[in-house]
Amino acid sequence: MTKEGRDKFLTEQRGECWHEWSDPYSNVCDKCNNITMDRENDDFSTWEGFGKLKEFMEVHPYWDKFVNWVLITYFIGNDVVTKMTLLFSKERFADICYKFLRENPH
Numbered sequence: 145m146t147k148e149g150r151d152k153f154l155t156e157q158r159g160e161c162w163h164e165w166s167d168p169y170s171n172v173c174d175k176c177n178n179i180t181m182d183r184e185n186d187d188f189s190t191w192e193g194f195g196k197l198k199e200f201m202e203v204h205p206y207w208d209k210f211v212n213w214v215l216i217t218y219f220i221g222n223d224v225v226t227k228m229t230l231l232f233s234k235e236r237f238a239d240i241c242y243k244f245l246r247e248n249p250h
């Protein structure tokens with residue numbers, strides 16, 4: 145999984161368009177025709193992206209399943225430092241959401 149592949153998958157899970165531009169001088173997305181001033185897609189490694197992903201996961205129908213899955217998969221048997229690192233890593237949270245949603249399509 146590349147970072148871009150992960151972010152594209154998570155964007156589409158959120159029901160958003162992973163914008164693409166064939167014209168290097170145009171800000172109009174080939175797929176949705178929306179104009180994006182910065183020609184960028186969501187980056188879930190940023191705090192802004194983390195916030196979007198966290199808000200999405202909290203209202204996801206599998207939120208309770210996700211929390212239990214995280215506890216079982218990543219917390220049991222790990223020390224406090226590992227758990228704290230996991231909780232406060234934007235990159236790690238995006239990776240975990242990606243893995244869970246790939247394994248649990250809805």
Ligand SMILES: [Zn+2]
Nearest residue numbers: 161163173176
């Ligand atoms: Zn688009």
